[in-house]
Amino acid sequence: MFNKHARRNTLSLMLALVGMNAYAVEEDKDFDAGGKLLLTGGVSQLEGSAGGGLTPWAVIGGYGTADEIGANAFYTRVNTGSYHLDDAGVMVGFYNRVELSFAQQRFNTEQVGGLLGLGDGFTFKQNVIGLKVRVAGDLVVDSDSLMPQISVGLQHKKNNQAGVLAFIGAKDDSGTDFYLTATKLFLADGLLLNGTVRFTKANQIGILGFGGDKNDSYKPQLELSAAYLLSPQWAVGAEYRMKPNNLGIAKEDDWFDVFVAYAPNKHVSFTVAYADLGNVVIKDNQRGVYASVQVGF
Amino acid sequence: MKKLIQYASLVSLLLLAFQSPVSYAQVATGQQDEIPAEEDIQADDVDAADTEEPATPNTASASANPAPAYPELLPVYRQFGEEAGLVKLMDVFMEKLLLDPRMRPFFENADQAKVKKHLVEQFCVILGGPCQYSGRDMKSSHAMLGIDRANFNALVEDLQWAMNKQGIPFRAQNKLLAKLAPMHREIETK
Numbered sequence: 248m249f250n251k252h253a254r255r256n257t258l259s260l261m262l263a264l265v266g267m268n269a270y271a272v273e274e275d276k277d278f279d280a281g282g283k284l285l286l287t288g289g290v291s292q293l294e295g296s297a298g299g300g301l302t303p304w305a306v307i308g309g310y311g312t313a314d315e316i317g318a319n320a321f322y323t324r325v326n327t328g329s330y331h332l333d334d335a336g337v338m339v340g341f342y343n344r345v346e347l348s349f350a351q352q353r354f355n356t357e358q359v360g361g362l363l364g365l366g367d368g369f370t371f372k373q374n375v376i377g378l379k380v381r382v383a384g385d386l387v388v389d390s391d392s393l394m395p396q397i398s399v400g401l402q403h404k405k406n407n408q409a410g411v412l413a414f415i416g417a418k419d420d421s422g423t424d425f426y427l428t429a430t431k432l433f434l435a436d437g438l439l440l441n442g443t444v445r446f447t448k449a450n451q452i453g454i455l456g457f458g459g460d461k462n463d464s465y466k467p468q469l470e471l472s473a474a475y476l477l478s479p480q481w482a483v484g485a486e487y488r489m490k491p492n493n494l495g496i497a498k499e500d501d502w503f504d505v506f507v508a509y510a511p512n513k514h515v516s517f518t519v520a521y522a523d524l525g526n527v528v529i530k531d532n533q534r535g536v537y538a539s540v541q542v543g544f
Numbered sequence: 545m546k547k548l549i550q551y552a553s554l555v556s557l558l559l560l561a562f563q564s565p566v567s568y569a570q571v572a573t574g575q576q577d578e579i580p581a582e583e584d585i586q587a588d589d590v591d592a593a594d595t596e597e598p599a600t601p602n603t604a605s606a607s608a609n610p611a612p613a614y615p616e617l618l619p620v621y622r623q624f625g626e627e628a629g630l631v632k633l634m635d636v637f638m639e640k641l642l643l644d645p646r647m648r649p650f651f652e653n654a655d656q657a658k659v660k661k662h663l664v665e666q667f668c669v670i671l672g673g674p675c676q677y678s679g680r681d682m683k684s685s686h687a688m689l690g691i692d693r694a695n696f697n698a699l700v701e702d703l704q705w706a707m708n709k710q711g712i713p714f715r716a717q718n719k720l721l722a723k724l725a726p727m728h729r730e731i732e733t734k
Contacts, residue, residue, distance in 0.1 A: 284697055284704075312694040343693075387697075391726040435722035437715065478714050479704060 285479045286510045287387055287432070288340070290518050291321035291541050293452060294375045294402045295336035295350025298428075300506055300520050300537055301488045302470035304441045305398040305430040307381055308348065309340035310513050310543060316341055321350075321541040327524055327533035331355050338377070346400075348377035354454045359530060365411065371454050372407040386432050395431035402426075404453040416494050417456025418463045422448050425465075437476035439484075445470060450493050451527060459493030466491045474508070482508045486520075500525020504537060516541045608730075610685075611669040611677035614723060621671035623716040630667050634660040637706035646698040650689060670723050682730035692734040700725075 289306045292298040297308030297319075309317020316339065323334040336350030352373045360369030379400035386396040402424045406412060409420040428443040446465045448457045458464075468491060474484030488502040506520035520537035527533045624630055638660055641647040651659065662679035669677050679685065700721065707717045 284700060312697065313692060315694060388693075388725045388728045390722040434725060435719045437718050476714075476718075479708075 284387055285513060286476065286482055286508065286516070288317070288319075288543075290508055290516055290539060291319060291323065291336065291338065291348075291350075293323065293332075293334060293350075293352070294377060294404070294424075295321075295338060295348040296377045296379055296400060296402065297338060297340070297346060297348075298443075299441065299472040299474065299484065299486045300504055300518055300522070300539065301486045301502055302441065302443050302472055303377075303379065303398075303400060303402075303426060303428055304443070304472065305381065305384070305396040305428045306386055307340040307343050307346045307379065307398070308338040309346075311340050312343050314342060318544045319541050321539060323537065323539035325522060325535065325537045327522070327527065327535040329359050329530040329533060330357055330527060336375070344381050346377070346379040348375075348379075350375045350377070352452075352454065356528075359528060362529070371411075373404055373453050374407075375402050375404045375453070377402045384429075386430055387434065390432070390434040393431065395429040397427070397429045400426050400428065404449065404457075406453055406456055412456035415455065415496055416460040417450055418458030419448070420456055422453060422457030424449060426470075439472075439474040439476070439482075441470075441472040441474075443470040444468070447491065448493065450491070450497070451499060452490075455494060455497060455528070460495045462491065462493045480510055484508070497528045498526045506537070514543050516543075608681075610679065610681045610727070610730075611666045612723070613669050613672060615672040617670070617719060617723075618672040620716045620719045621668070621673045623713055624667070624671060624720075625710070627664065627668055627673060627675065629710065630664045630673075631660075633667075633706055633710050633712075634663050636709050637663070637703055640702045640706050641699070644698065644702055646695065647702060650691075650695070667720065671720065682727050686731045687733065690734055691732050693728070693732060696728050696732055 287306065288308055288310055289297045289299065289304045291308070292300055292303055294303070296303035297306050298304035300323075308319050311317030318337065318339045320337045321335065323332075325332040325334070332355070333353045334350060336348060338346055338348035340346045352371075352375065354371040354373070356363070356365065356369045356371075358367055361367040363369075377400060379398050381396060381398045384394050384396040389396075403421070404423070405421040407420075412420050424445050424447040426443050426445040428441065430439065430441040432439045445468045447468055448463065448465055450456050450459060468489040470486070470488045472484060472486045474482045476482050483506065485505045486503065490499050490501050492499045502522065502524050504520040504522040506518055508516060508518045510516035518537070518539040518541075520539075522535060522537045524533040525531070624633065638651065638656055641651045642656075662677070665675045665677045666679065668675035703721075704717060
Protein backbone atom coordinates (compact mmCIF):
# COMPACT_ATOMS: atom_id res chain seq x y z
CA MET A 248 0.00 0.00 0.00
CA PHE A 249 2.82 2.41 0.85
CA ASN A 250 5.10 3.74 -1.77
CA LYS A 251 8.84 3.40 -1.24
CA HIS A 252 9.34 7.01 -0.34
CA ALA A 253 6.74 6.91 2.40
CA ARG A 254 8.17 3.74 3.88
CA ARG A 255 11.70 5.13 4.01
CA ASN A 256 10.43 8.33 5.57
CA THR A 257 8.56 6.67 8.40
CA LEU A 258 11.36 4.25 9.08
CA SER A 259 13.99 6.97 9.31
CA LEU A 260 11.85 8.84 11.84
CA MET A 261 11.49 5.69 13.90
CA LEU A 262 15.21 5.02 13.75
CA ALA A 263 15.85 8.57 14.84
CA LEU A 264 13.54 7.98 17.78
CA VAL A 265 15.52 4.96 18.87
CA GLY A 266 18.81 6.78 18.32
CA MET A 267 17.78 9.74 20.40
CA ASN A 268 16.99 7.46 23.32
CA ALA A 269 20.66 6.53 23.66
CA TYR A 270 21.63 10.15 23.30
CA ALA A 271 19.29 11.19 26.13
CA VAL A 272 21.06 9.01 28.65
CA GLU A 273 24.24 10.98 28.17
CA GLU A 274 22.53 14.33 27.96
CA ASP A 275 22.57 16.32 31.18
CA LYS A 276 20.30 19.26 31.91
CA ASP A 277 20.58 22.12 29.52
CA PHE A 278 20.21 25.42 31.26
CA ASP A 279 19.59 27.79 28.39
CA ALA A 280 16.22 26.61 27.04
CA GLY A 281 13.11 28.34 28.34
CA GLY A 282 11.58 27.96 31.77
CA LYS A 283 8.70 25.55 31.17
CA LEU A 284 8.93 21.93 32.25
CA LEU A 285 9.65 19.18 29.72
CA LEU A 286 6.69 18.11 27.52
CA THR A 287 4.36 20.65 29.16
CA GLY A 288 4.37 22.66 25.93
CA GLY A 289 2.75 19.78 24.05
CA VAL A 290 3.81 18.97 20.50
CA SER A 291 2.70 20.42 17.14
CA GLN A 292 -0.74 19.32 15.96
CA LEU A 293 -1.74 18.92 12.30
CA GLU A 294 -2.61 22.58 11.76
CA GLY A 295 0.56 23.81 13.47
CA SER A 296 -0.79 24.81 16.89
CA ALA A 297 0.71 23.45 20.10
CA GLY A 298 -1.29 20.48 21.32
CA GLY A 299 -1.54 16.77 20.76
CA GLY A 300 -1.21 15.38 17.26
CA LEU A 301 -4.78 15.95 16.11
CA THR A 302 -6.07 18.71 18.36
CA PRO A 303 -4.86 22.01 19.78
CA TRP A 304 -4.37 22.28 23.55
CA ALA A 305 -4.51 25.33 25.80
CA VAL A 306 -0.73 25.29 26.14
CA ILE A 307 1.33 28.00 24.48
CA GLY A 308 4.01 26.46 22.25
CA GLY A 309 7.68 26.72 23.06
CA TYR A 310 9.32 26.54 26.45
CA GLY A 311 9.10 30.26 27.17
CA THR A 312 7.56 31.50 30.44
CA ALA A 313 6.09 34.91 31.29
CA ASP A 314 9.11 36.97 30.19
CA GLU A 315 10.44 34.65 27.49
CA ILE A 316 9.82 33.92 23.81
CA GLY A 317 10.03 30.35 22.56
CA ALA A 318 9.90 28.96 19.04
CA ASN A 319 9.36 25.53 17.46
CA ALA A 320 9.49 24.02 14.01
CA PHE A 321 7.94 20.69 13.11
CA TYR A 322 7.62 18.15 10.35
CA THR A 323 4.85 15.57 10.37
CA ARG A 324 4.20 12.69 8.01
CA VAL A 325 0.98 10.66 7.95
CA ASN A 326 0.60 7.54 5.82
CA THR A 327 -2.97 6.31 5.73
CA GLY A 328 -2.96 3.53 3.17
CA SER A 329 -4.31 5.25 0.08
CA TYR A 330 -2.91 8.72 0.80
CA HIS A 331 -0.13 10.51 2.59
CA LEU A 332 0.21 13.91 4.18
CA ASP A 333 3.34 15.99 4.55
CA ASP A 334 2.95 18.75 7.07
CA ALA A 335 5.52 21.30 8.18
CA GLY A 336 5.39 24.51 10.13
CA VAL A 337 6.71 26.91 12.71
CA MET A 338 5.27 28.49 15.83
CA VAL A 339 6.34 31.20 18.20
CA GLY A 340 5.10 31.50 21.77
CA PHE A 341 5.22 34.95 23.33
CA TYR A 342 5.48 35.23 27.13
CA ASN A 343 3.40 32.09 27.69
CA ARG A 344 0.45 34.19 26.56
CA VAL A 345 0.19 34.34 22.76
CA GLU A 346 1.05 31.73 20.14
CA LEU A 347 1.45 32.46 16.43
CA SER A 348 1.83 29.57 14.02
CA PHE A 349 2.11 28.75 10.37
CA ALA A 350 1.79 25.33 8.77
CA GLN A 351 1.66 23.99 5.26
CA GLN A 352 -0.13 20.70 4.59
CA ARG A 353 0.44 18.77 1.38
CA PHE A 354 -2.10 16.01 0.96
CA ASN A 355 -1.04 13.58 -1.75
CA THR A 356 -3.85 11.52 -3.30
CA GLU A 357 -1.42 8.93 -4.73
CA GLN A 358 -3.33 6.56 -7.04
CA VAL A 359 -6.74 7.81 -5.90
CA GLY A 360 -5.96 11.03 -7.79
CA GLY A 361 -5.68 8.95 -10.96
CA LEU A 362 -8.94 7.12 -10.26
CA LEU A 363 -10.69 10.47 -9.86
CA GLY A 364 -9.22 11.80 -13.12
CA LEU A 365 -6.95 14.29 -11.36
CA GLY A 366 -3.76 12.36 -12.06
CA ASP A 367 -1.69 10.08 -9.83
CA GLY A 368 -0.10 11.99 -6.99
CA PHE A 369 -2.48 14.92 -7.30
CA THR A 370 -1.80 17.09 -4.25
CA PHE A 371 -3.92 19.51 -2.29
CA LYS A 372 -1.83 22.16 -0.59
CA GLN A 373 -3.17 24.16 2.32
CA ASN A 374 -1.60 26.97 4.34
CA VAL A 375 -2.77 27.55 7.91
CA ILE A 376 -2.12 30.62 10.02
CA GLY A 377 -2.89 30.12 13.70
CA LEU A 378 -3.35 32.43 16.65
CA LYS A 379 -3.91 31.30 20.22
CA VAL A 380 -4.26 33.32 23.41
CA ARG A 381 -4.11 31.92 26.93
CA VAL A 382 -6.95 33.49 28.87
CA ALA A 383 -6.79 31.76 32.27
CA GLY A 384 -5.03 29.23 34.44
CA ASP A 385 -1.60 27.61 34.46
CA LEU A 386 -1.11 24.01 33.38
CA VAL A 387 1.54 23.04 35.91
CA VAL A 388 1.36 25.06 39.07
CA ASP A 389 -2.40 25.07 39.77
CA SER A 390 -2.09 21.50 40.97
CA ASP A 391 -4.24 22.04 44.08
CA SER A 392 -7.41 22.91 42.17
CA LEU A 393 -9.46 21.68 39.23
CA MET A 394 -8.77 24.92 37.38
CA PRO A 395 -7.48 24.10 33.88
CA GLN A 396 -5.43 26.27 31.59
CA ILE A 397 -7.86 27.85 29.14
CA SER A 398 -7.10 29.36 25.73
CA VAL A 399 -9.00 30.62 22.71
CA GLY A 400 -7.68 30.43 19.18
CA LEU A 401 -8.29 30.54 15.47
CA GLN A 402 -6.83 28.80 12.45
CA HIS A 403 -7.20 30.52 9.11
CA LYS A 404 -6.82 28.10 6.19
CA LYS A 405 -6.32 28.62 2.47
CA ASN A 406 -6.42 25.71 0.02
CA ASN A 407 -4.70 26.00 -3.37
CA GLN A 408 -7.16 23.83 -5.39
CA ALA A 409 -10.18 26.11 -5.70
CA GLY A 410 -11.31 24.53 -9.00
CA VAL A 411 -11.36 20.96 -7.75
CA LEU A 412 -12.97 22.01 -4.46
CA ALA A 413 -15.81 23.77 -6.31
CA PHE A 414 -16.28 20.70 -8.50
CA ILE A 415 -16.73 18.37 -5.51
CA GLY A 416 -19.26 20.73 -3.96
CA ALA A 417 -17.24 22.70 -1.41
CA LYS A 418 -18.49 26.25 -1.05
CA ASP A 419 -15.14 27.90 -0.40
CA ASP A 420 -11.41 27.34 -0.72
CA SER A 421 -10.61 29.19 2.49
CA GLY A 422 -12.06 29.31 5.97
CA THR A 423 -11.38 30.08 9.60
CA ASP A 424 -11.83 27.70 12.52
CA PHE A 425 -12.42 29.16 15.99
CA TYR A 426 -11.82 27.14 19.13
CA LEU A 427 -11.98 27.20 22.90
CA THR A 428 -9.68 24.77 24.65
CA ALA A 429 -9.08 23.70 28.25
CA THR A 430 -6.16 21.58 29.41
CA LYS A 431 -5.74 20.15 32.90
CA LEU A 432 -2.65 18.43 34.19
CA PHE A 433 -3.33 16.22 37.20
CA LEU A 434 0.26 16.48 38.34
CA ALA A 435 0.10 13.97 41.19
CA ASP A 436 -1.11 11.31 38.73
CA GLY A 437 0.86 12.47 35.69
CA LEU A 438 -2.36 12.64 33.71
CA LEU A 439 -3.19 15.37 31.22
CA LEU A 440 -6.73 15.82 29.90
CA ASN A 441 -7.77 18.21 27.18
CA GLY A 442 -11.10 19.27 25.74
CA THR A 443 -11.46 21.53 22.72
CA VAL A 444 -14.61 22.86 21.08
CA ARG A 445 -13.95 23.93 17.50
CA PHE A 446 -16.37 25.87 15.33
CA THR A 447 -15.61 24.96 11.75
CA LYS A 448 -16.91 24.54 8.20
CA ALA A 449 -13.81 22.67 7.06
CA ASN A 450 -14.09 19.40 5.11
CA GLN A 451 -11.29 17.00 6.13
CA ILE A 452 -9.69 19.91 8.08
CA GLY A 453 -9.86 22.04 4.90
CA ILE A 454 -8.06 19.68 2.53
CA LEU A 455 -11.45 19.28 0.78
CA GLY A 456 -12.44 22.92 1.20
CA PHE A 457 -15.04 24.58 3.39
CA GLY A 458 -18.79 24.07 3.55
CA GLY A 459 -20.70 21.88 1.11
CA ASP A 460 -23.98 20.90 -0.46
CA LYS A 461 -25.20 19.22 2.76
CA ASN A 462 -24.20 22.00 5.14
CA ASP A 463 -22.54 25.40 4.89
CA SER A 464 -22.70 26.72 8.45
CA TYR A 465 -20.32 26.63 11.41
CA LYS A 466 -20.79 23.50 13.50
CA PRO A 467 -19.26 22.94 16.97
CA GLN A 468 -16.99 19.90 17.01
CA LEU A 469 -15.60 18.23 20.14
CA GLU A 470 -11.96 17.20 20.36
CA LEU A 471 -10.58 15.20 23.29
CA SER A 472 -7.10 14.16 24.35
CA ALA A 473 -5.70 12.21 27.25
CA ALA A 474 -1.99 11.83 27.87
CA TYR A 475 -0.20 9.93 30.60
CA LEU A 476 3.32 10.95 31.62
CA LEU A 477 5.45 7.85 32.10
CA SER A 478 8.53 9.90 32.98
CA PRO A 479 9.67 13.48 32.44
CA GLN A 480 10.59 12.46 28.87
CA TRP A 481 7.90 9.98 27.80
CA ALA A 482 4.15 10.29 27.39
CA VAL A 483 1.50 8.03 25.88
CA GLY A 484 -2.02 9.03 25.03
CA ALA A 485 -5.07 8.94 22.84
CA GLU A 486 -7.04 11.53 20.93
CA TYR A 487 -10.42 11.97 19.32
CA ARG A 488 -11.46 14.63 16.83
CA MET A 489 -15.07 15.02 15.75
CA LYS A 490 -15.56 16.18 12.17
CA PRO A 491 -18.46 17.72 10.27
CA ASN A 492 -20.00 16.01 7.24
CA ASN A 493 -20.71 18.72 4.70
CA LEU A 494 -20.07 17.08 1.34
CA GLY A 495 -22.63 14.81 -0.34
CA ILE A 496 -20.06 12.97 -2.43
CA ALA A 497 -17.48 12.30 0.28
CA LYS A 498 -18.51 10.93 3.64
CA GLU A 499 -16.31 12.15 6.49
CA ASP A 500 -15.56 10.21 9.68
CA ASP A 501 -14.32 11.28 13.12
CA TRP A 502 -10.60 10.74 13.76
CA PHE A 503 -8.84 8.76 16.50
CA ASP A 504 -5.25 8.12 17.38
CA VAL A 505 -3.05 6.61 20.05
CA PHE A 506 0.42 8.09 20.44
CA VAL A 507 3.78 7.91 22.13
CA ALA A 508 5.69 11.16 22.60
CA TYR A 509 9.31 11.43 23.60
CA ALA A 510 11.23 14.59 24.51
CA PRO A 511 14.84 13.77 25.45
CA ASN A 512 15.43 17.47 26.09
CA LYS A 513 13.85 20.86 25.44
CA HIS A 514 15.21 21.10 21.92
CA VAL A 515 13.57 18.10 20.31
CA SER A 516 10.54 15.84 20.62
CA PHE A 517 9.26 12.88 18.65
CA THR A 518 5.72 11.67 18.34
CA VAL A 519 4.62 8.43 16.74
CA ALA A 520 0.94 7.65 16.50
CA TYR A 521 -1.39 5.12 15.01
CA ALA A 522 -4.25 7.08 13.49
CA ASP A 523 -7.65 5.98 12.24
CA LEU A 524 -9.03 8.57 9.84
CA GLY A 525 -12.01 6.53 8.62
CA ASN A 526 -13.34 7.28 5.15
CA VAL A 527 -11.45 9.82 3.06
CA VAL A 528 -13.18 10.60 -0.28
CA ILE A 529 -13.62 7.18 -1.94
CA LYS A 530 -11.42 5.13 0.37
CA ASP A 531 -12.68 3.61 3.62
CA ASN A 532 -10.63 2.62 6.67
CA GLN A 533 -7.74 5.01 6.23
CA ARG A 534 -5.45 3.95 9.05
CA GLY A 535 -1.76 4.31 9.46
CA VAL A 536 1.29 5.76 11.06
CA TYR A 537 1.65 9.36 12.07
CA ALA A 538 5.22 10.42 12.78
CA SER A 539 6.30 13.87 13.86
CA VAL A 540 9.48 15.56 14.92
CA GLN A 541 9.63 18.97 16.58
CA VAL A 542 12.68 21.08 17.26
CA GLY A 543 12.67 24.00 19.66
CA PHE A 544 14.82 27.08 20.01
CA MET B 545 5.05 -2.24 6.83
CA LYS B 546 1.60 -3.53 7.80
CA LYS B 547 3.24 -5.61 10.50
CA LEU B 548 5.09 -2.57 11.78
CA ILE B 549 1.88 -0.58 12.02
CA GLN B 550 0.11 -3.38 13.82
CA TYR B 551 3.01 -3.70 16.20
CA ALA B 552 3.15 0.03 16.89
CA SER B 553 -0.56 0.16 17.60
CA LEU B 554 -0.40 -2.86 19.83
CA VAL B 555 2.44 -1.38 21.85
CA SER B 556 0.59 1.92 22.23
CA LEU B 557 -2.60 0.21 23.30
CA LEU B 558 -0.75 -1.97 25.79
CA LEU B 559 0.96 1.06 27.29
CA LEU B 560 -2.40 2.73 27.61
CA ALA B 561 -4.06 -0.28 29.10
CA PHE B 562 -1.35 -0.67 31.69
CA GLN B 563 -0.92 2.92 32.66
CA SER B 564 -4.21 4.70 32.44
CA PRO B 565 -7.01 2.97 34.36
CA VAL B 566 -5.84 3.89 37.85
CA SER B 567 -5.48 7.53 36.91
CA TYR B 568 -8.79 7.62 35.10
CA ALA B 569 -10.52 6.17 38.14
CA GLN B 570 -8.94 8.75 40.38
CA VAL B 571 -10.02 11.58 38.14
CA ALA B 572 -13.50 10.18 37.78
CA THR B 573 -13.95 10.19 41.53
CA GLY B 574 -12.39 13.63 41.89
CA GLN B 575 -9.78 12.35 44.29
CA GLN B 576 -6.61 13.69 42.76
CA ASP B 577 -5.89 15.57 45.99
CA GLU B 578 -6.86 12.89 48.46
CA ILE B 579 -5.88 9.63 46.89
CA PRO B 580 -6.12 6.89 49.49
CA ALA B 581 -2.77 5.26 50.04
CA GLU B 582 -3.93 1.81 48.98
CA GLU B 583 -4.60 3.07 45.47
CA ASP B 584 -0.99 4.05 45.02
CA ILE B 585 0.30 1.33 42.74
CA GLN B 586 3.89 2.35 43.52
CA ALA B 587 3.49 1.82 47.25
CA ASP B 588 5.23 -1.48 47.76
CA ASP B 589 4.98 -1.76 51.51
CA VAL B 590 1.50 -0.71 52.42
CA ASP B 591 0.86 -1.81 55.99
CA ALA B 592 -2.30 -1.81 58.05
CA ALA B 593 -1.90 1.76 59.21
CA ASP B 594 -1.99 3.04 55.62
CA THR B 595 -5.29 1.44 54.78
CA GLU B 596 -7.16 3.53 57.31
CA GLU B 597 -9.17 6.43 55.95
CA PRO B 598 -6.70 9.29 55.53
CA ALA B 599 -7.39 12.57 57.27
CA THR B 600 -8.67 15.06 54.73
CA PRO B 601 -6.12 17.84 54.44
CA ASN B 602 -7.31 21.38 54.25
CA THR B 603 -6.28 22.03 50.64
CA ALA B 604 -7.01 25.72 50.94
CA SER B 605 -4.27 26.03 53.52
CA ALA B 606 -1.70 24.47 51.18
CA SER B 607 -0.93 27.90 49.79
CA ALA B 608 -0.62 29.62 53.16
CA ASN B 609 0.83 26.91 55.40
CA PRO B 610 4.47 26.26 54.36
CA ALA B 611 4.31 22.66 55.57
CA PRO B 612 0.78 21.22 55.46
CA ALA B 613 0.76 17.56 56.50
CA TYR B 614 -0.73 14.93 54.21
CA PRO B 615 -0.84 11.72 56.25
CA GLU B 616 -2.08 9.80 53.19
CA LEU B 617 1.31 10.45 51.54
CA LEU B 618 3.10 8.30 54.14
CA PRO B 619 3.81 5.58 51.52
CA VAL B 620 5.42 8.29 49.38
CA TYR B 621 7.49 9.33 52.41
CA ARG B 622 8.78 5.76 52.54
CA GLN B 623 9.57 5.84 48.80
CA PHE B 624 11.69 8.91 49.50
CA GLY B 625 13.63 6.86 52.07
CA GLU B 626 12.11 8.65 55.06
CA GLU B 627 14.13 11.34 56.83
CA ALA B 628 17.53 9.84 55.98
CA GLY B 629 16.54 9.70 52.31
CA LEU B 630 15.40 13.32 52.40
CA VAL B 631 18.72 14.39 53.96
CA LYS B 632 20.60 12.67 51.10
CA LEU B 633 18.20 14.14 48.55
CA MET B 634 18.86 17.67 49.79
CA ASP B 635 22.63 17.18 49.61
CA VAL B 636 22.30 16.18 45.93
CA PHE B 637 19.70 18.90 45.28
CA MET B 638 21.82 21.68 46.81
CA GLU B 639 24.87 20.52 44.87
CA LYS B 640 22.79 20.73 41.69
CA LEU B 641 21.40 24.17 42.56
CA LEU B 642 24.91 25.52 43.05
CA LEU B 643 26.02 24.09 39.68
CA ASP B 644 23.03 25.56 37.86
CA PRO B 645 23.82 29.12 36.68
CA ARG B 646 20.10 29.92 36.85
CA MET B 647 19.90 28.96 40.54
CA ARG B 648 23.36 29.65 41.90
CA PRO B 649 22.73 33.38 42.59
CA PHE B 650 19.86 32.45 44.91
CA PHE B 651 21.80 29.93 46.96
CA GLU B 652 25.55 30.62 46.87
CA ASN B 653 25.39 33.22 49.66
CA ALA B 654 22.66 31.51 51.65
CA ASP B 655 23.17 29.44 54.80
CA GLN B 656 23.03 26.22 52.77
CA ALA B 657 22.99 23.87 55.75
CA LYS B 658 20.01 25.72 57.16
CA VAL B 659 18.17 25.74 53.83
CA LYS B 660 18.70 21.97 53.49
CA LYS B 661 17.54 21.37 57.07
CA HIS B 662 14.36 23.37 56.48
CA LEU B 663 13.69 21.59 53.18
CA VAL B 664 14.09 18.19 54.83
CA GLU B 665 11.65 19.22 57.55
CA GLN B 666 9.20 20.74 55.09
CA PHE B 667 9.14 17.74 52.70
CA CYS B 668 9.01 15.37 55.68
CA VAL B 669 5.94 17.08 57.15
CA ILE B 670 4.17 17.35 53.77
CA LEU B 671 4.74 13.63 53.14
CA GLY B 672 3.17 12.77 56.48
CA GLY B 673 6.48 12.08 58.24
CA PRO B 674 7.13 12.65 61.97
CA CYS B 675 8.92 15.98 61.67
CA GLN B 676 8.44 19.59 62.75
CA TYR B 677 9.00 22.45 60.32
CA SER B 678 11.11 25.14 61.97
CA GLY B 679 11.46 27.51 59.02
CA ARG B 680 9.59 30.65 58.11
CA ASP B 681 6.53 30.86 55.86
CA MET B 682 7.03 30.88 52.10
CA LYS B 683 6.04 34.49 51.56
CA SER B 684 8.42 36.19 53.99
CA SER B 685 11.31 33.81 53.26
CA HIS B 686 11.16 34.57 49.50
CA ALA B 687 9.91 38.17 49.54
CA MET B 688 13.26 39.83 48.80
CA LEU B 689 14.46 37.35 46.16
CA GLY B 690 12.52 38.58 43.12
CA ILE B 691 11.60 35.10 41.89
CA ASP B 692 9.67 34.65 38.62
CA ARG B 693 8.03 31.61 37.00
CA ALA B 694 11.16 30.69 35.04
CA ASN B 695 13.17 30.67 38.32
CA PHE B 696 10.48 28.62 40.03
CA ASN B 697 10.38 26.06 37.21
CA ALA B 698 14.19 25.91 37.07
CA LEU B 699 14.20 24.93 40.74
CA VAL B 700 11.56 22.27 40.04
CA GLU B 701 13.76 20.89 37.24
CA ASP B 702 16.76 20.66 39.54
CA LEU B 703 14.61 18.97 42.16
CA GLN B 704 13.39 16.49 39.52
CA TRP B 705 17.00 15.87 38.53
CA ALA B 706 17.98 15.23 42.16
CA MET B 707 14.99 12.94 42.74
CA ASN B 708 15.88 10.96 39.61
CA LYS B 709 19.47 10.72 40.80
CA GLN B 710 18.18 9.30 44.12
CA GLY B 711 16.05 6.77 42.25
CA ILE B 712 12.74 8.07 43.53
CA PRO B 713 9.88 6.72 41.38
CA PHE B 714 8.34 9.23 38.95
CA ARG B 715 4.86 8.85 40.44
CA ALA B 716 6.16 9.50 43.96
CA GLN B 717 8.01 12.57 42.68
CA ASN B 718 4.82 13.92 41.13
CA LYS B 719 2.80 13.41 44.31
CA LEU B 720 5.25 15.64 46.15
CA LEU B 721 5.50 18.18 43.33
CA ALA B 722 1.71 18.47 43.22
CA LYS B 723 1.81 19.66 46.85
CA LEU B 724 4.74 22.02 46.31
CA ALA B 725 3.65 23.61 43.02
CA PRO B 726 0.81 25.74 44.50
CA MET B 727 3.41 27.47 46.70
CA HIS B 728 4.40 29.47 43.61
CA ARG B 729 1.71 31.92 44.73
CA GLU B 730 3.80 32.89 47.79
CA ILE B 731 7.24 32.33 46.27
CA GLU B 732 6.97 34.26 43.00
CA THR B 733 7.01 38.03 43.33
CA LYS B 734 7.46 38.92 39.66
